[in-house]
Amino acid sequence: MITERIALVMLDGEVPKDANDPHHTRQFYTSIQAFANVSLRLCEEGKFKKLEQFLAVAFKLFKEGNATVKNAVVNVYLFTLSRSLDQQPGARKWIEPFMPAELRLEYARLHYASGM
Template identity: 30%
Template sequence: MKSIIPLLALWQSVPSQSEKKKEIISQSDRENIYTLIQELADQTKVFALSYHFKDVRRCFMVAEDLLQHSDIQIRSAVSNVYLYSLSTLLDENNSLSSVLRSLLLPQLRKEYYRQLQASLP
């Protein structure tokens, strides 16, 4: 299985809205994008549960950038895989969840609250 960490490092080293970012994504196996996003979510959880909030913030920045500057398939993966995976941590009523919710960047926060609204009766 491909590791997400080298891809994240490469992704963060390239300025936003760059053609290079599109090239990075096209080089990644499109069928594995959901796997890569799940690995990003898993790594974010590890950082969160270890109280490494700077690293959580970095992961959120990558997810935010993917939501803002990627095609519909990748945005869908971030929304459906990444945020859904993190919802177990975000939905709790404790200090860790409060910190994580406060670290969410605007687009991630908007998508998270959209999902919350959709789940209400």
């Protein structure tokens, strides 16, 4: 199971010793937001092959992560990436084939939940 500490290493984050954040949750959420912002920039620049690698990391975190890690992938990473998918129809055509089915399902839940 991937914990916040392991996920930080996967996202190339440093793992400092912080008595106030023993599970590294706060730092993990900051790192996943930065990871999402880079993914968004890749999408906007049309670098979909590199984005595919980022989606693979996000999927691995989602598939093997604990509840906090999964929550961050859905509510931070996919939410940030959905901005580009919703605003650029061409981006959706390029990104969705690379997005694993489980992440596509979570994206659909995130996207359609706002309409309720």
